[in-house]
Amino acid sequence: MRLALKIALRFLKSGRGQTILIVLGISIGVSVQLFIGSLIQGLQINLIDTTIGSSSQVTITSTTDDKLIDNWDRIVYEAKMFEPEVTNVSVSADGPATLDYEADTAPVLIRGFDIEESNKIYNIEEGLYEGRLPGRKDEVLIGRELALITGVSSGDRILVLNPGGGSARFDVTGLYDLQVSSINESWIITNLQTAQDFLGMGNKVSSVEMQVSEVFDADVIGNRIGYAVSDPNLKVDNWKDQNQSLLSGLNGQSVSSYMIQIFVLVAVLLGISSVLAISVVQKSKQLGILKAMGIKDKEASLIFVFQGLMLGILGAIMGIAFGFGLLYSFTKFAVNPDGTPVVPVYINYGFIALSGMFAIVSAMIASLIPARISSRLNPIEVIKNG
Amino acid sequence: MADIVRLENIDKFYGDKIRTQVLFDINLSFEENSFNSIIGQSGSGKSTLLNLVGTLDKPTDGRIFINDQRTDTMNGIQLAELRNRTMGFIFQFHYLLPEFTAKENVLMPSRIMNYKLTPEVDQWADELLELTGLSKVKNNMANEMSGGQQQRTAIARALVNKPSIILADEPTGNLDSDTSETIYKLLRDINKEYGTTFIIITHDQRIAEKTDRIIELKDGRVDMDVRR
Numbered sequence: 001m002r003l004a005l006k007i008a009l010r011f012l013k014s015g016r017g018q019t020i021l022i023v024l025g026i027s028i029g030v031s032v033q034l035f036i037g038s039l040i041q042g043l044q045i046n047l048i049d050t051t052i053g054s055s056s057q058v059t060i061t062s063t064t065d066d067k068l069i070d071n072w073d074r075i076v077y078e079a080k081m082f083e084p085e086v087t088n089v090s091v092s093a094d095g096p097a098t099l100d101y102e103a104d105t106a107p108v109l110i111r112g113f114d115i116e117e118s119n120k121i122y123n124i125e126e127g128l129y130e131g132r133l134p135g136r137k138d139e140v141l142i143g144r145e146l147a148l149i150t151g152v153s154s155g156d157r158i159l160v161l162n163p164g165g166g167s168a169r170f171d172v173t174g175l176y177d178l179q180v181s182s183i184n185e186s187w188i189i190t191n192l193q194t195a196q197d198f199l200g201m202g203n204k205v206s207s208v209e210m211q212v213s214e215v216f217d218a219d220v221i222g223n224r225i226g227y228a229v230s231d232p233n234l235k236v237d238n239w240k241d242q243n244q245s246l247l248s249g250l251n252g253q254s255v256s257s258y259m260i261q262i263f264v265l266v267a268v269l270l271g272i273s274s275v276l277a278i279s280v281v282q283k284s285k286q287l288g289i290l291k292a293m294g295i296k297d298k299e300a301s302l303i304f305v306f307q308g309l310m311l312g313i314l315g316a317i318m319g320i321a322f323g324f325g326l327l328y329s330f331t332k333f334a335v336n337p338d339g340t341p342v343v344p345v346y347i348n349y350g351f352i353a354l355s356g357m358f359a360i361v362s363a364m365i366a367s368l369i370p371a372r373i374s375s376r377l378n379p380i381e382v383i384k385n386g
Numbered sequence: 387m388a389d390i391v392r393l394e395n396i397d398k399f400y401g402d403k404i405r406t407q408v409l410f411d412i413n414l415s416f417e418e419n420s421f422n423s424i425i426g427q428s429g430s431g432k433s434t435l436l437n438l439v440g441t442l443d444k445p446t447d448g449r450i451f452i453n454d455q456r457t458d459t460m461n462g463i464q465l466a467e468l469r470n471r472t473m474g475f476i477f478q479f480h481y482l483l484p485e486f487t488a489k490e491n492v493l494m495p496s497r498i499m500n501y502k503l504t505p506e507v508d509q510w511a512d513e514l515l516e517l518t519g520l521s522k523v524k525n526n527m528a529n530e531m532s533g534g535q536q537q538r539t540a541i542a543r544a545l546v547n548k549p550s551i552i553l554a555d556e557p558t559g560n561l562d563s564d565t566s567e568t569i570y571k572l573l574r575d576i577n578k579e580y581g582t583t584f585i586i587i588t589h590d591q592r593i594a595e596k597t598d599r600i601i602e603l604k605d606g607r608v609d610m611d612v613r614r
Contacts, residue, residue: 006497286481293469
């Protein structure tokens with residue numbers, strides 16, 4: 001075993017040029033795999049984050065005539081039982097209304113939240129670019145686009161009409177920008193009580209919204225919550241059901257990324273295998289004499305397995321270094337006008353370790369063919385006097 | 387004296403479709419501590435005979451005994467161990483491993499037997515290198531030596547496990563006559579000092595005449611067997 005290792009090391013050292021080439025080959029394979037994998041993962045995480053990161057992932061609504069939920073305390077309690085899967089729970093009292101401003105009116109959506117809880121879902125505080133969050137009753141936030149249309153600014157008092165014909169005046173304490181113009185244009189964010197009073201809901205709410213830790217398990221978690229609550233008048237929706245096309249797009253992307261990675265690996269594997277097979281022929285004299293001197297076939301084949309292993313380890317380490325280099329240059333050179341990377345790269349150490357392991361395992365598999373040749377080599381085929 | 391190698395009714399064929407017989411019913415034995423030469427024209431079957439004794443090849447028919455152990459029925463692992471412990475090979479080409487130094491090459495059979503080197507083995511390797519006149523170049527890489535030095539390294543390598551038999555196939559075929567002379571003296575000294583049995587193939591009549599026994603093969607049969 002140790003002799004095979006020693007001979008393998010010497011063989012690699014003596015064929016330095018060949019060793020460097022093969023290590024380079026493996027490392028380019030690993031780096032491409034790492035780069036593409038990290039890029040696609042980053043892209044997907046970014047896409048999911050933009051699409052559903054700041055919105056409700058599991059939403060419970062009512063199917064009763066008034067579309068309102070009465071016993072929402074219990075639902076919130078049940079949902080919180082699912083910790084840590086359910087990370088954020090917030091209730092909201094929503095309803096359409098009309099904002100009456102100087103020249104015209106604008107349709108708006110009143111959204112009454114427990115501001116502190118819903119902030120965790122919608123990142124309202126982060127989007128607040130002027131003023132402060134509503135604290136007292138009849139205080140509201142309006143979005144950037146709505147503010148532009150209506151000319152309202154922080155500190156103003158607005159007149160809002162509800163569908164029933166009633167009206168109320170609210171104090172605008174701040175302006176927000178949640179990065180989605182349809183939201184910025186329509187949502188008037190206020191606290192729960194203001195919305196409930198204005199919309200005449202009493203103590204009811206219109207939905208319970210939650211975010212979960214594993215976004216791709218939202219459907220499973222949603223079903224379990226639905227089962228736990230088991231109220232025929234309630235409907236549990238999840239983002240996956242509502243975004244089927246996004247999901248199939250992501251899936252297609254993952255599959256194509258895996259395909260590229262697999263083909264890169266196969267190319268690397270074939271490369272190592274052929275170079276090692278040539279090296280058996282190159283070293284056949286040495287192997288012949290070693291066998292004449294009594295080295296066993298198994299040990300003779302181990303020489304090539306060790307070579308494969310060492311090439312794989314070296315290639316994996318170098319490939320990971322190259323891959324990081326590629327990712328780094330990508331984040332530095334492929335940037336948006338504001339300097340942020342086009343695609344935020346996601347570094348997944350598990351994935352990196354896995355692709356390194358794959359390289360090592362494939363190098364070892366590739367070495368099995370030359371190992372077999374070496375094991376079957378008959379010394380008298382090599383040792384023939386001329 | 388006891389026989390160390392015994393060949394009984396050896397036939398050897400080559401080829402599957404066209405079968406060529408190269409050895410015909412060979413019966414031979416070699417005594418312990420003897421110094422033997424095999425001569426004959428090329429194609430007479432000398433190398434085949436030596437490879438059979440060296441267990442590198444198997445006879446088509448017949449039995450081979452080394453130290454009274456039958457070898458033609460042993461499996462690969464048993465044969466590898468037998469070769470490693472009881473035989474040393476010297477070929478026309480040195481077949482040194484160019485990736486290793488002279489001393490590492492000499493130690494290779496010992497490493498194959500047992501990877502760990504004992505101080506005794508290490509000292510023995512130095513003695514062999516001294517004996518073969520290689521002390522100065524023992525740390526040179528194998529391909530950084532002259533042809534004579536390489537062949538002497540191969541001889542030291544054949545001796546490192548203190549084998550009872552040395553099989554040499556034209557060991558000086560590639561060397562000039564002066565160097566050949568030195569190498570034969572060396573082999574003879576080793577034969578006397580350590581009691582190693584030598585079976586040497588040579589085409590050099592002068593060298594054959596200096597051995598204890600000359601066996602001449604002709605067309606796969608023993609044509610002449612002279613003891614002195």
